[in-house]
Amino acid sequence: MNAESENPDTEINEYMRGLGRAARAAGRELAASDGGARNAALYAIAARLRGEREALRTANEVDLAAGRANGLDAALLDRLTLSDARIESMATGLEQIAALPDPVGAVGHLDPMPSGIRVGRMRVPLGVVGIIYESRPNVTADAAALCLKSGNACVLRGGSEALHSNRAIADCIAAGLAEAGLPETAVQVVGTTDRAAVGALITLDAFIDVLVPRGGKGLIERIMRDATVPMIKHLHGVCHCFVDADADPDMAEQVVINAKTQRYGTCNTLETLLVDAGIAPTLLPRLKAAFDGHGVELRGCELSRAIVDGMTAAQAEDWDAEYLAPILSVAVVDGIDAAINHIDRHSSRHTEAIVTNHYARAQRFLREVDSSSVMVNASTRFADGFEYGLGAEIGISTDKLHARGPVGLEGLTTQKYIVLGDGHIRG
Amino acid sequence: MNAESENPDTEINEYMRGLGRAARAAGRELAASDGGARNAALYAIAARLRGEREALRTANEVDLAAGRANGLDAALLDRLTLSDARIESMATGLEQIAALPDPVGAVGHLDPMPSGIRVGRMRVPLGVVGIIYESRPNVTADAAALCLKSGNACVLRGGSEALHSNRAIADCIAAGLAEAGLPETAVQVVGTTDRAAVGALITLDAFIDVLVPRGGKGLIERIMRDATVPMIKHLHGVCHCFVDADADPDMAEQVVINAKTQRYGTCNTLETLLVDAGIAPTLLPRLKAAFDGHGVELRGCELSRAIVDGMTAAQAEDWDAEYLAPILSVAVVDGIDAAINHIDRHSSRHTEAIVTNHYARAQRFLREVDSSSVMVNASTRFADGFEYGLGAEIGISTDKLHARGPVGLEGLTTQKYIVLGDGHIRG
Structure with missing residues (x-):
């Protein structure tokens, strides 16, 4: 010039x-x-x-x-x-x-x-x-x-x-x-x-x-x-995992821990965990212990804090946060409708997963969650062009037109x- | 209100x-x-x-x-x-x-x-x-x-x-x-x-x-x-038909007349005719007579006007015009490269057709013309969701992303x- x-x-x-x-x-x-x-x-x-x-x-x-x-x-x-x-x-x-x-x-x-x-x-x-x-x-x-x-x-x-x-x-x-x-x-x-x-x-x-x-x-x-x-374009990733009442607790722990801790700085990392009220009393204590082992800070809703000690109180902005860090927001929800509603309000429409062994709820989640990747019993970290067999990836689109998800x-x-x-x- | x-x-x-x-x-x-x-x-x-x-x-x-x-x-x-x-x-x-x-x-x-x-x-x-x-x-x-x-x-x-x-x-x-x-x-x-x-x-x-x-x-x-x-979106339709040197003259006349005259006001109507110099001397006179019968005004380049009397002289803006009327611009071109170059400069990338019996040139036209519909030996008027078997049409897209052509x-x-x-x- x-x-x-x-x-x-x-x-x-x-x-x-x-x-x-x-x-x-x-x-x-x-x-x-x-x-x-x-x-x-x-x-x-x-x-x-x-x-x-x-x-x-x-x-x-x-x-x-x-x-x-x-x-x-x-x-x-x-x-x-x-x-x-x-x-x-x-x-x-x-x-x-x-x-x-x-x-x-x-x-x-x-x-x-x-x-x-x-x-x-x-x-x-x-x-x-x-x-x-x-x-x-x-x-x-x-x-x-x-x-x-x-x-x-x-x-x-x-x-x-x-x-x-x-x-x-x-x-x-x-x-x-x-x-x-x-x-x-x-x-x-x-x-x-x-x-x-x-x-x-x-x-x-x-x-x-x-x-x-x-x-x-x-x-x-x-x-x-x-x-x-x-x-x-890819704007941001506020990814959710919903652990259904009929989830296998071991599988739930394995998937949720991997989705949050395998890498903290990626767009497909878990940022908000939703746990069905039916499984929260048994699942949250063990998840808390496991996350403590990884040094992950949990920011919980009132219901989850009533079940487990040692969570920070989540603020309104936590539900929309892309932490890209060892922080996870946690909400106890009343069934799949509440989970889908929460996702609809707060997700960046990148990737959401359900952990469940309930056939009909798995199908509903796949069909009704409006995100570029929707998963059953798998870590959100799989949302990636190479993992999806594309052979290469120019990016991940959070738009709906032309290209959606890994491109x-x-x-x-x-x-x-x-x-x-x-x-x-x-x- | x-x-x-x-x-x-x-x-x-x-x-x-x-x-x-x-x-x-x-x-x-x-x-x-x-x-x-x-x-x-x-x-x-x-x-x-x-x-x-x-x-x-x-x-x-x-x-x-x-x-x-x-x-x-x-x-x-x-x-x-x-x-x-x-x-x-x-x-x-x-x-x-x-x-x-x-x-x-x-x-x-x-x-x-x-x-x-x-x-x-x-x-x-x-x-x-x-x-x-x-x-x-x-x-x-x-x-x-x-x-x-x-x-x-x-x-x-x-x-x-x-x-x-x-x-x-x-x-x-x-x-x-x-x-x-x-x-x-x-x-x-x-x-x-x-x-x-x-x-x-x-x-x-x-x-x-x-x-x-x-x-x-x-x-x-x-x-x-x-x-x-x-x-x-659909912006406009400046559609071209290129009659190759190896076209069947009867087929060329039939396709070109239909593309221009079957309806004047539609976006897939022919607006510019390109004729290979090798066939222009035999084809242009009969096309002129046929278009006269339909009351279509021809606006020709110098070469085409040297071959046939009675064409208006095309002005620079005619090559980009969407007439939506009984007017057609006509250019004599020197081979398929010149035709594709003309289309590349002036087309609205809606629909273009070639009339030819030459295998390799048909394939090149299909491959190299960058428009939402590219046709061989068919009237541009076919660019339509119903004619393409879509069963319904919300519109025709002249964009390249997401949806292209009849939608x-x-x-x-x-x-x-x-x-x-x-x-x-x-x-």
């Missing part, structure tokens, strides 16, 4: 329009390309990443030095680091994505109509995907690979603190694309730390078909407010109608 | 929030209802419409009288009219929608994963659908039926000039819902002509899951600008993941 510009906003907009225009043109070429060529590019990029390990680490060291100088905390510096193991893991990830079935071009069925035409739907790329993410540079390779595999061009805007690392990865991507005979412009990495680039990207509706923001709630809310490009390659495609005739006309 | 209110905007917002809240609650009941109950409601509403024919015509006469007094033109008055035949057609339409397969509850497959959980996707209603439409009161019954069949509640905002007719239809709908034991509030007809109601409806994201605007480009553009609720009941649903375990936890 030219620092002498009189109107930097216009300049950044022009820069971003340039990236978008080039991505749009490359997207048309990609959409017409064979899956074999796109796989060849992914393997070539993986080889480049391995071959350019030194260059990647050198570029990454520039980012790390700046990060240390700017006082980034240890966790952020760790996420920013490209170790040899992480470079190898990026390369392996690309090869795994290459090995997945081609999501593009399939026609499920072609049905004859009374008029004589045959009608089907062909799965095709969306076109150009815009991805906005934060500090981890490995997302650059991962997101580019998912877009390429699904036949999409992309514009990637990573965290400012990872700019040199992202550029070095982008060089490997461009070289791999060229080696496979695909346009280098199919993956555009935004090469400026100017924050106005995000504002420009999310309003580039002429050139970008969908945005996939990957980041915290603050980033997503900002994009929701300002974007004119449609989005596949794999299919979410980066759309279907168009194809009609085959033999000179058919409408009467 | 209370005319004495000091702040009518707040009041209309409150009124609309009330409709939204009631629809949201009814939507939860509908989502839990059986398909049989929803079908019973549709049959009961059809019976009510037939039984209340006199009341419907009386209410409609109030709208017609006001329309005549306000100087509505003949075409608009005709669209507003509820004749006995139209009432019968509404009732029959409801019965046809009831007879379609239930789009709710299906689980395509349930796949075992390496962890032991079984994962599937269940088709479920979106929740609450907001529909904004113009003068035709029969849309009230039609839209309500599509929403009910797919398990959604809805908020319907029809044209102000049809308010009394829409209210009378709404009474029949409420009575039919009650008869089937479903909540009368599942179909909310906006009972005010206040124009601020539209602005309130399109920003009710807490209560409305998707908007389906049905109307002209002006209405859609206004909603695109201001809506915070996501939309399934039937499936477009009013989403899929959630369901996970069945037996106490499974993540390791």
Whole structure:
């Protein structure tokens, strides 16, 4: 960017329009390309990443030095680091994505109509995907690979603190694309730390078909407010588990402890436990003991605190909290209707589970709970593209339109109608 | 509305929030209802419409009288009219929608994963659908039926000039819902002509899951600008037909004439004809003669005007025009690449067709043209939910996300993941 510009906003907009225009043109070429060529590019990029390990680490060291100088905390510096193991893991990830079935071009069925035409739907790329993410540079390779595999061009805007690392990865991507005979412009990495680039990207509706923001709630809310490009987004995860009166107590303990403690910082971690009043007196004391062993603070409703000592009193805001920490809110509820009502009021519609051996209540929960994943007798931690067999995951959508729940390659495609005739006309 | 209110905007917002809240609650009941109950409601509403024919015509006469007094033109008055035949057609339409397969509850497959959980996707209603439409009161019954069949509640905002007719239809709908034991509030007809109601409806994201605007480009553009609720929308149709060098001339004439002249005012009507330079000298003269017979004005590029006399000179804006009239723009192009490039620049991505007997070019056109419907040797007029076997159509989407092309009941649903375990936890 030219620092002498009189109107930097216009300049950044022009820069971003340039990236978008080039991505749009490359997207048309990609959409017409064979899956074999796109796989060849992914393997070539993986080889480049391995071959350019030194260059990647050198570029990454520039980012790390700046990060240390700017006082980034240890966790952020760790996420920013490209170790040899992480470079190898990026390369392996690309090869795994290459090995997945081609999501593009399939026609499920072609049905004859009374008029004589045959009608089907062909799965095709969306076109150009815009991805906005934060500090981890490995997302650059991962997101580019998912877009390429699904036949999409992309514009990637990573965290400012990872700019040199992202550029070095982008060089490997461009070289791999060229080696496979695909346009280098199919993956555009935004090469400026100017924050106005995000504002420009999310309003580039002429050139970008969908945005996939990957980041915290603050980033997503900002994009929701300002974007004119449609989005596949994940806002937050306030996940519930309801332990029904007819649950097996051992299973309930196992599932609930896993859902809360297997990892604290993920969107599919349990945040609120609902326990049927019929099982609460036997179940809550043992759960309290088990959670104590994990150092998890329980914040209980009045009924649960009357059953077990040592819970903090839950406040109104606890029922809507995404703690991402060793804290769990606990409510005793009067049956499945009360549980579903509580979930309907407080859930972020991400993932909810029931633990029960009661057939009809399991079916009701599956049918009536309006969340992207609904589970019976399984930990909420399973809500994940890899666990669901998608082979890859661009994110988890808490929206209802287009893609809901874990989003794999299919979410980066759309279907168009194809009609085959033999000179058919409408009467 | 209370005319004495000091702040009518707040009041209309409150009124609309009330409709939204009631629809949201009814939507939860509908989502839990059986398909049989929803079908019973549709049959009961059809019976009510037939039984209340006199009341419907009386209410409609109030709208017609006001329309005549306000100087509505003949075409608009005709669209507003509820004749006995139209009432019968509404009732029959409801019965046809009831007879379609239930789009709710299906689980395509349930796949075992390496962890032991079984994962599937269940088709479920979106929740609450907001529909904004113009003068035709029969849309009230039609839209309500599509929403009910797919398990959604809805908020319907029809044209102000049809308010009394829409209210009378709404009474029949409420009575039919009650008869089937479903909540009368599942179909909310906006009972005010206040124009601020539209602005309130399109920003009710807490209560409305998707908007389906049905109307002209002006209405859609206004909603695109201001809506915070996501939309399934149809902007406009600039449809192309490319006659390839290897087309059968008889078939080309038949398809092109049908695509342009079978109806002039529909979104899938042909607006631009592209003719390969190799066939233009033989084809254009006979097409000109045929179009003359239909009174269609041809606006040609220089090359086409050099071949045939009597074409108007096309201006730059003709290549982007949706005429909806007996006018067709005509360009001679140099091969399929030039045709696809022209379409890429000027199409509204609605429907495009190729006429050819060349296998590879037919395949390229199907694959590379990025429109919601792409056809080989068939009239663009087939781009229609009924012709595609959807059984019903809520609209045609020119968007790529969620629903693309003709939208039937499936477009009013989403899929959630369901996970069945037996106490499974993540390791």
